[in-house]
Amino acid sequence: MNIQLASGAPGARILGLGAYRPRRRVTNDELAQVMDTNDEWIQTRVGIAERRWASDDETLVEMAVAAGGKAIAASGLSPDEIDLVIVASASLRAPIPGIGPQVAHRLGTGRPGAFDLNAGCAGFCYALGVVADSIRAGSARNALVVGVERLTDVTDQTDRSTAVIFADGAGAAVVGASDEPGIGPVAWGSDGDQYSAIEIAAGRSTMTMAGQAVYRWATTKLTATLVEAMEKAGVGPADIDVFAPHQANLRIVESMTKRLGFPESTVVARDIVQSGNTSAASIPLALTALIESGEARSGDLALVLGYGAGLTFAGQVLVLP
Ligand SMILES: CC(C)(COP(=O)(O)OP(=O)(O)OC[C@H]1O[C@@H](n2cnc3c(N)ncnc32)[C@H](O)[C@@H]1OP(=O)(O)O)[C@@H](O)C(=O)NCCC(=O)NCCS
Incomplete structure (x- = not known):
């Protein structure tokens, strides 16, 4: 049966x-x-x-x-x-x-x-x-x-x-x-060999971070994931209206933006300036801020990427509501 x-x-x-x-x-x-x-x-x-x-x-x-x-x-x-x-x-x-x-x-x-x-x-x-x-x-x-x-x-x-x-x-x-896809396939993965780069170690209550190692990882390894997310959705940098990566460090945002070669018209989320690094909240906070300010509009195609402790990463292409 x-x-x-x-x-x-x-x-x-x-x-x-x-x-x-x-x-x-x-x-x-x-x-x-x-x-x-x-x-x-x-x-x-x-x-x-x-x-x-x-x-x-x-x-x-x-x-x-x-x-x-x-x-x-x-x-x-x-x-x-x-x-x-x-x-x-x-x-x-x-x-x-x-x-x-x-x-x-x-x-x-x-x-x-x-x-x-x-x-x-x-x-x-x-x-x-x-x-x-x-x-x-x-x-x-x-x-x-x-x-x-x-x-x-x-x-x-x-x-x-x-x-x-x-x-x-x-x-x-x-x-x-x-009926029409509004969220592209996720491109996700992990680098568990670097599990201790951001951690609350056993017996401790606060986080430690190997800042330089995380910075290097984010700026060198994750461009491929962004490209994968776009390829899976069948789009390229020229199609992206809004780029909203995790707001971890403005220099990481700028480095990713430069590597991907978006057109001038692509709006880049820089909510970290006002909000700091809010981990799992940072992408929806950044998208909401762009919509409220009028910089992003309903129907825009957005590329998002979260990354952090684990180490973990995941990104996809979205149509904004
Ligand atoms: C954390 C981070 C900002 C540190 O910047 P950095 O340029 O790598 O700085 P370093 O760790 O090399 O430290 C440089 C100096 O600044 C000092 N420093 C660190 N924090 C400081 C602060 N808040 N204010 C002033 N000085 C500071 C350090 O003590 C060090 O001093 P020293 O040279 O006398 O030893 C950076 O590594 C980073 O953003 N990494 C990515 C982290 C990240 O994105 N994490 C989230 C992932 S979800």
């Missing part, structure tokens, strides 16, 4: 985006008052002018619900039409339970499949790949992906090489079935 399979949709696309930026802005000058750093070093080496830090009441769940609620509202769906929720985060303090089910419940989505996914700063793109394939396979009809971080909880605030970089926030996307 053959097992019956679900019939999926021809494609999946993003129906709505949402973001939550914590209230508290922290400038470089403020950091320079408590550690041996300065605005010039941070702006030159990392490109950050300010970042947002979450207050006690801005928990992972609260920020995920705020961003997820906005994405659902923007999608035009009602919450009970969502049947899959994935929360991507690398800063969960308590592994049990995962926060996906609670976020889904708080958003009034009924009883969807709900879980957390940790692929470091690549989490949002990993989750997007999973939900797009789930919708095409018929396992889900509409899905919510949230990237949420409180990296300040896992950063050693006396370590100037990480404390100036990592920040907090949440971004979300609702993905639904579509």
